[in-house]
Amino acid sequence: MKTIKVGLGTCGVSAGGEKTYEAIKDEIEKQNIQVMLRETGCNGMCYREPLMEVIDEQNHAFVYGEVTPEKAKRIMTEHILAGKPVSEWIVQSGVPSEDDSFFKKQNRIVLRNCGIIDPNSIDEYIAAGGYQAIQKVLREYTPEDVIDVITRSGLRGRGGGGFLSGVKWKFCRQAEGRKKYIICNADEGDPGAFMDRSTLESDPHSVLEGMMICAYAIGAEDGYIYCRAEYPKAVQRLKDSIRRALGKGFLGKNIFGSNVNFSIKIKEGAGAFVCGEETALIASIEGKRGMPRFRPPFPANKGLWGKPTNINNVETFANVAWIIMNGPEAFAAMGTENSKGTKVFALSGKVARGGLAEVPMGITINEIVYDIGGGIKDGKKFKAVQMGGPSGGSIPASMGDLQIDYQQINKTGAIMGSGGLVVMDETTCMVDMAKFFLRFTQDESCGKCTFCRIGTKRMLEILERITDGNGREGDVELLRDLASQIRNNTICGLGQTAPNPVLTTLKYFPEEYEAHIRDKKCPAHSCSALVTYAIKADACKGCMACAKACPAEAIKGEKKKPHEIDPEKCVKCGKCFETCKFGAVIKD
Amino acid sequence: MYREAALNKFEPEKRNILYILHELQDLNPQHYVAKEDIEAVADYLNVPYSFVHGVATFYTMFSLTPRGRHIIRLCDSPPCHLMGSTSTLDHIRNKLGIEVGQTTPDGAFTLELASCLGVCGIAPAIMINEEMFGKLTPERLDAILDERRNSI
Numbered sequence: 001m002k003t004i005k006v007g008l009g010t011c012g013v014s015a016g017g018e019k020t021y022e023a024i025k026d027e028i029e030k031q032n033i034q035v036m037l038r039e040t041g042c043n044g045m046c047y048r049e050p051l052m053e054v055i056d057e058q059n060h061a062f063v064y065g066e067v068t069p070e071k072a073k074r075i076m077t078e079h080i081l082a083g084k085p086v087s088e089w090i091v092q093s094g095v096p097s098e099d100d101s102f103f104k105k106q107n108r109i110v111l112r113n114c115g116i117i118d119p120n121s122i123d124e125y126i127a128a129g130g131y132q133a134i135q136k137v138l139r140e141y142t143p144e145d146v147i148d149v150i151t152r153s154g155l156r157g158r159g160g161g162g163f164l165s166g167v168k169w170k171f172c173r174q175a176e177g178r179k180k181y182i183i184c185n186a187d188e189g190d191p192g193a194f195m196d197r198s199t200l201e202s203d204p205h206s207v208l209e210g211m212m213i214c215a216y217a218i219g220a221e222d223g224y225i226y227c228r229a230e231y232p233k234a235v236q237r238l239k240d241s242i243r244r245a246l247g248k249g250f251l252g253k254n255i256f257g258s259n260v261n262f263s264i265k266i267k268e269g270a271g272a273f274v275c276g277e278e279t280a281l282i283a284s285i286e287g288k289r290g291m292p293r294f295r296p297p298f299p300a301n302k303g304l305w306g307k308p309t310n311i312n313n314v315e316t317f318a319n320v321a322w323i324i325m326n327g328p329e330a331f332a333a334m335g336t337e338n339s340k341g342t343k344v345f346a347l348s349g350k351v352a353r354g355g356l357a358e359v360p361m362g363i364t365i366n367e368i369v370y371d372i373g374g375g376i377k378d379g380k381k382f383k384a385v386q387m388g389g390p391s392g393g394s395i396p397a398s399m400g401d402l403q404i405d406y407q408q409i410n411k412t413g414a415i416m417g418s419g420g421l422v423v424m425d426e427t428t429c430m431v432d433m434a435k436f437f438l439r440f441t442q443d444e445s446c447g448k449c450t451f452c453r454i455g456t457k458r459m460l461e462i463l464e465r466i467t468d469g470n471g472r473e474g475d476v477e478l479l480r481d482l483a484s485q486i487r488n489n490t491i492c493g494l495g496q497t498a499p500n501p502v503l504t505t506l507k508y509f510p511e512e513y514e515a516h517i518r519d520k521k522c523p524a525h526s527c528s529a530l531v532t533y534a535i536k537a538d539a540c541k542g543c544m545a546c547a548k549a550c551p552a553e554a555i556k557g558e559k560k561k562p563h564e565i566d567p568e569k570c571v572k573c574g575k576c577f578e579t580c581k582f583g584a585v586i587k588d
Numbered sequence: 589m590y591r592e593a594a595l596n597k598f599e600p601e602k603r604n605i606l607y608i609l610h611e612l613q614d615l616n617p618q619h620y621v622a623k624e625d626i627e628a629v630a631d632y633l634n635v636p637y638s639f640v641h642g643v644a645t646f647y648t649m650f651s652l653t654p655r656g657r658h659i660i661r662l663c664d665s666p667p668c669h670l671m672g673s674t675s676t677l678d679h680i681r682n683k684l685g686i687e688v689g690q691t692t693p694d695g696a697f698t699l700e701l702a703s704c705l706g707v708c709g710i711a712p713a714i715m716i717n718e719e720m721f722g723k724l725t726p727e728r729l730d731a732i733l734d735e736r737r738n739s740i
Contacts, residue, residue: 011707011709011722012711012718013719014713014722015710015722015723016722046707046709049710108662114652123707140713163691189667189703191703191708192665193706194709216634226707229610230649230702230706231706232718256736267604267606268606269602270606270647270649270650271649271650271703271709272646272647272648272700273703286602286603287601287604287606288643289642289643289646290646290647291646322690346665346708347707347709348671348711349670349671349708349711350665350671354708354710354711355709357711363712390666420667422666422670424670427671433666433670440665440703443703544610
């Protein structure tokens, strides 16, 4: 019998995956087709959603992309019933296709089951080798052995800090006190990062298993998962998965028949980016405003309710079971000297293929953008990539051969962060982008430290006046001064890294700031206040299309004669530029 | 009274405050945390009114003013901005005739901004109540909003 899988992660659903699923179900019932229909998570190809996979009797898999209900019906008739794959819609199969390069350089550890198993089935996770690692640990390893394995693997925290996980676990293990906690940080909030959401939705048990192993190593009986409320599907998956694991005796008292107890509770956030910072997250779980506090003491010594607490993020935990089963050497064999293993990168922005890709550390930026991401959308030119979200920075295309690892990225002024890669093309204004990232941190500042609360506001105002064409001489120096004050006078990562997008764009694109401030020009033609529109008389055919599109009646001209734009009336909306088929409207 | 029943679902412990506020906001016919809700939580947890108010105003997902049946949260993150969220916002504002933070007179929609919805691969995106929509075009937006306006 053939099997059909439909990707119903949030990406799949928001692209219309549920309607596709329903259409397939209808066809099965209407025509009484003998086929297995299942739900799965996300395989990373967000740009091809909704995805439908057909696995035939010979175990050949065919992945179809952008499957609307109508397309699904044709696939049902031709492929499922008549056995003839609809080749023009296949994005992945044994036969070479243009999408193959999306997977070619990937090496999937965290995403090993994503898009393959049904996340609602604990049995499918077990059949895929799940819950073997925790049993092996309980049977053969002392807690110290586990810590030794994780340390030797070289795994670093994937949430942004990049601290060695094994060392962190050891601190918490050695901390005084009987009662200890572990927390899974699922408060992913960096703009441009969505790997944790996808992992929780597509393979929740891998995270639970990682937490179990960590709890055993540290000696904690209680774990929390702090998940942002913007991820209702992930929260639901976690609740269901915990219930299923409890039902099998994998959680609760005497897990897997051992003398170890471990239970997990879920805490939902309520929309505060700063709660991704570990001390703020702890305050939020305790029922307070989610504001960070000064460290030390570190949570490993004084964390949740004052007890030793270990915090790792979703991606970190999802690596743990694989390392136990395959050995720390296998993990450390991948990557660079300082950064071992693989990393999941989230591709977004002006890249042709947006989605999730897991690659060994040490891959270059160009390999990710061109080989995996398929280059820039609409044949435009690659300009820069923002790494590490609002705490990171913009790395210019000229540094595309840079190997991605923690040290190399830090040298550029950006950070690895959680692995978001926001790709920008020639039409992106770097000043505008820096402004947008700073606006994000400004909005999300908790207000505790003066320099973060007010300093980012002043920086934002300066950037706003620069992009509005009111920039002044000395603004760049003022930005640098404020940036250094904010960096040195704030207590948490949010404030300390907030100036990074501004500092990196100042470092790599100083001429763009100059053009805005001195010449009142936006080189990318993106800042509307600095753009002027005009019509090239010799290219204008006098078709009147732009005049009709203009909402301000700023375009004058008779039919078949060149038109003109009245700069006094022009509202700079760009409608004429978009409408003209002859390239006669020019932006400057 | 639903408020009392909602409170009694949770132990009267401070650590449950976010659960309780979520629950009360979800049950409120106008989808917000009312002054009476804050008073009730303060009494239930035996903490000052100011403490509950402080928590409720810290998190962006709690509203202290009444809202419509469908809460539109437009992703205002830099990746969505790159992919045209400004025109998505303009389209919604024009179509519904409301600004960010306002509710349509028929009580159908409230428009809010979200700092990042975490679906950057399919930007620009919005969330309506608990449902996510991506790869938005004006046509797709119209269809989504028209369908929602008539549903309760």
